[in-house]
Structure formats: C-alpha cells, structure tokens
Amino acid sequence: MNKDIVIRTRGLTRYFGAKPAVYDLNLEVPRGCVFAYLGRNGSGKTTTIRMLLGLLQPTRGEGAILGYDIRALPPEARARIGYLTEDHQLYGWMTVRECGAFQSQFYPQWKEKLFQGILGHFGLKPEARVKDLSRGERAGLCLALTLAPEPELLILDDPAVGLDPVARRLLMESMVQLTRRSDRTIFFSSHQLADVERVADYVAVLDHSVLRACCSLETFRNGVQQVHVRFKGAPPPLPKIPGLLQVFRKADELRLICVRYDGATEQALRALSPTEIEQAPLSLEDAFISYLGDRGEKSLIFSEPEAQP
Amino acid sequence: MNWNIAISTGSDTPIYKQITDQVRLAAAIGKLAMGDQLPSVRALAEELVVNPNTVARAYTDLAREGLIESRAGRGVFLIRKRRVFTREEGWRRLEPLIDGVIGEAMAMDFTREGLQDAFEKKIRHWKPEPEPKSKA
Numbered sequence: 001m002n003k004d005i006v007i008r009t010r011g012l013t014r015y016f017g018a019k020p021a022v023y024d025l026n027l028e029v030p031r032g033c034v035f036a037y038l039g040r041n042g043s044g045k046t047t048t049i050r051m052l053l054g055l056l057q058p059t060r061g062e063g064a065i066l067g068y069d070i071r072a073l074p075p076e077a078r079a080r081i082g083y084l085t086e087d088h089q090l091y092g093w094m095t096v097r098e099c100g101a102f103q104s105q106f107y108p109q110w111k112e113k114l115f116q117g118i119l120g121h122f123g124l125k126p127e128a129r130v131k132d133l134s135r136g137e138r139a140g141l142c143l144a145l146t147l148a149p150e151p152e153l154l155i156l157d158d159p160a161v162g163l164d165p166v167a168r169r170l171l172m173e174s175m176v177q178l179t180r181r182s183d184r185t186i187f188f189s190s191h192q193l194a195d196v197e198r199v200a201d202y203v204a205v206l207d208h209s210v211l212r213a214c215c216s217l218e219t220f221r222n223g224v225q226q227v228h229v230r231f232k233g234a235p236p237p238l239p240k241i242p243g244l245l246q247v248f249r250k251a252d253e254l255r256l257i258c259v260r261y262d263g264a265t266e267q268a269l270r271a272l273s274p275t276e277i278e279q280a281p282l283s284l285e286d287a288f289i290s291y292l293g294d295r296g297e298k299s300l301i302f303s304e305p306e307a308q309p
Numbered sequence: 310m311n312w313n314i315a316i317s318t319g320s321d322t323p324i325y326k327q328i329t330d331q332v333r334l335a336a337a338i339g340k341l342a343m344g345d346q347l348p349s350v351r352a353l354a355e356e357l358v359v360n361p362n363t364v365a366r367a368y369t370d371l372a373r374e375g376l377i378e379s380r381a382g383r384g385v386f387l388i389r390k391r392r393v394f395t396r397e398e399g400w401r402r403l404e405p406l407i408d409g410v411i412g413e414a415m416a417m418d419f420t421r422e423g424l425q426d427a428f429e430k431k432i433r434h435w436k437p438e439p440e441p442k443s444k445a
Contacts, residue, residue: 034360169358172358173355173358176354176355176358176359176360176361177355179354179360179361180351193318193319194318194319195318197318197319197323197324198318198324198358198359198360199358199359199360200360201360201362218323221323280321281321281322282321283319283320283321284318284319285319
C-alpha cells in the first residue's frame with residue numbers, strides 16, 4: 001500500500017488574474033517510472049512544473065516532491081532533482097566548460113565524464129561561448145547540464161523542442177539509459193507523441209488547465225477506441241452515446257471514436273440495428289487528438305494512481 | 310542469427326505488440342529456430358530505444374504463450390511452441406486475418422484462382438518448425 005510516490009499534488013491550483021492556469025490538480029508519480037505530461041500549448045504544463053519546483057506559488061492546494069513540501073524545497077532536495085527548462089536559460093557570456101563548472105557546484109554527485117560524453121554527442125566544444133551556440137546546441141548543452149548529475153528525479157519541460165531528429169533520438173537514448181537505475185524517475189512534458197510512445201510508462205493529459213487523464217500509456221490507448229458501425233442503408237441519427245468523442249458519417253457507416261467503449265456503449269449502438277459493429281485500432285496520436293478535440297464529452301478522466309508500471 | 314526486430318512509432322499497433330508479432334512470425338517462418346537466443350530486455354530496449362517495461366511486457370506475453378523462456382543468468386531463448394489456444398480460439402484469431410487478405414485481394418482484382426495459387430505457393434514455402442530432438 002505504501003507506494004513510493006515522488007511527486008504528489010492535491011488540489012493544486014494556480015490562477016493568473018481571474019483565469020486558472022492549473023485547476024485542482026491531483027497527480028501521483030510513482031518512483032522509477034517514465035511519466036509523460038501532455039497537453040496542448042497553454043494547457044498549464046509549464047505552470048505545473050514551475051509550481052512543483054517552488055518557482056511559482058500555488059493559489060491553493062498542496063504538493064510534495066521527494067517527500068518535501070513544494071513551498072519549502074531545501075537545497076539538498078534540489079540537488080537530487082534535475083530540471084530542464086523550456087527556454088534553455090543560460091548565461092551567454094560563459095563558455096560551455098564554464099557552464100559545466102558552474103552547474104557542478106550545485107550537485108555533489110556531478111559526473112564530469114557523463115557531461116563530456118553528452119557534449120561530444122552534440123558536437124559541442126568546451127571553449128565555445130554560449131551566446132554563439134545554435135538553438136540545437138543550446139538544447140544539447142542544457143540537456144548535458146541536467147543529466148550529468150544523474151539526478152534521482154528528472155523533470156524535463158518539453159525537452160524535444162528545438163532538437164533535430166538526430167538530437168531527439170539522442171535525447172530518447174539518454175532517457176532509456178537513465179532507466180538502467182530502477183530508482184530513477186523521469187517526468188517530462190512533450191508534444192512529440194512518437195517519443196511518448198517509445199519511453200513513457202504513464203501519461204497525464206492536461207486540457208484547459210484541468211487534468212483529464214492520468215494512467216498507464218496502455219490504459220490510455222485502450223481507453224480511446226474507434227468503432228465502425230455499418231448499416232444496410234444510410235445510418236440513422238445517433239442518440240446520446242456515453243463517452244462519444246467524434247463521429248464521422250459515411251454513406252452506410254458511422255465511425256465513432258469513444259472513450260471507454262464497453263457493454264453500455266455497445267448496447268446503445270446495437271439499438272440502432274446495425275449490420276455490423278467492428279472495433280478498429282487507433283494510433284496514439286489519433287487517440288490523443290480525438291481526446292483533446294473540440295467536440296465530445298469533456299468530463300472523462302482515467303485514473304489509476306495505484307497501478308504498477 | 311540474421312534477424313532484427315524493427316518497430317515504428319505512430320502505428321495502430323502498440324510497440325509491445327509489434328515485438329510479439331515479429332517474434333511469432335520469425336519463429337513461424339523459421340528465421341528463429343528452437344534454442345536461438347533473443348536479446349535481453351535491457352539490450353533490446355536500448356537497441357530499439359524504447360522503455361524496457363515495454364520489452365518486458367512483450368517477453369512476458371511470449372513466455373505465457375510458451376514461445377520463449379527466460380533462463381536465469383543465461384538469457385532468453387526460443388523454445389518449442391506449445392499450442393496454447395484451443396482450435397476454436399485459434400480460429401477466432403485467424404479468421405479476421407484471412408478476411409483481411411481476401412478483402413485486399415478482391416479490391417485489387419485478383420481472381421479466386423490466382424489467390425488460391427498464391428496461398429498454395431506460400432504454404433509450400435513455409436518452413437515448418439524443426440522437431441525437438443527428444444520427445445518431451
């Protein structure tokens with residue numbers, strides 16, 4: 001029962017003026033997993049991460065990271081957390097080497113060899129000035145600075161942004177490598193569903209400041225189903241179907257995308273006397289797009305905080 | 310062993326299932342023989358750049374089917390496939406695949422005879438699994 005949770009929030013909320021950026025967030029991230037934090041731009045992902053790290057005060061609610069209250073993170077807790085910011089903040093006047101020397105002071109367990117190795121992968125010269133680096137090189141440097149201490153908890157805010165496909169694959173390889181130590185946890189936000197599909201154990205989906213899914217990747221995939229319902233002639237008008245996200249109407253067929261397709265959904269469809277009902281697989285990207293689309297029910301949440309990776 | 314698993318993201322098929330499908334196919338057509346060693350969970354995860362839990366999940370499924378066996382300290386090996394599905398269940402799984410092939414073939418204007426010939430040829434090509442040396 002006493003599962004080791006490295007990030008836990010209860011009712012975490014942050015307003016900017018009258019507008020909530022994150023609303024009533026309940027999140028649990030088990031130790032040792034790779035956790036993908038998803039949502040459209042402006043859905044509140046970065047605000048969440050900034051609150052988790054104590055960089056932004058919550059309006060209400062609470063949170064704990066590695067067992068510490070997020071409102072009072074001591075330096076020894078921060079030294080166990082690696083944080084990659086979205087905007088790759090660096091001092092322009094420093095050289096790459098100086099960045100490493102500076103960062104290493106905050107992390108007693110800094111691994112210089114690992115730092116050099118990642119720099120090498122990105123083709124970064126230690127004597128180069130930060131202000132002369134390209135966007136991709138800055139991203140590579142930030143990644144090296146974040147990974148070099150082999151932090152117990154890695155929080156990456158959209159790490160793939162600005163990376164070319166080769167660099168992105170390097171990032172993925174680094175993340176898979178990090179899972180060698182089973183006590184290491186990675187929490188990352190992303191728009192790259194291919195990356196999420198590769199590395200994530202869990203996904204959480206934030207939609208307009210509200211958490212709408214928090215479950216294993218597999219549960220999410222199984223939870224969003226595509227169903228083809230065929231008829232002799234033109235399909236009848238569709239009654240209210242529980243969990244309906246999208247409908248495509250064809251000459252003699254309805255294609256539905258539903259959340260939690262189950263006996264009740266099938267019964268509702270059978271009542272239309274179709275000739276055939278067939279479930280069809282859906283890619284993660286299509287599932288995600290349907291789930292966050294403008295249409296369909298909005299109140300559905302998958303939640304299984306006690307699940308094992 | 311001249312055989313590799315390749316996965317693609319963005320597919321309708323989850324990655325763990327791409328792995329199980331490919332191992333099953335390789336075993337069925339003889340690209341993997343009984344006793345062949347498969348990469349460890351960790352090695353395959355790093356090679357494919359996927360979460361090790363995904364590979365572990367695939368291997369668990371294959372082990373449950375009796376296709377592979379994990380031997381402590383030695384690795385993962387292909388073993389003789391026992392029949393784990395009843396005939397009925399097997400047919401339930403096979404039928405949609407056959408329907409798919411026939412549907413595609415009809416859509417491309419293959420004749421019934423052409424399709425039957427192609428099936429025959431493929432079946433003749435198919436390499437049966439080698440028999441175990443000793444009857445278990």
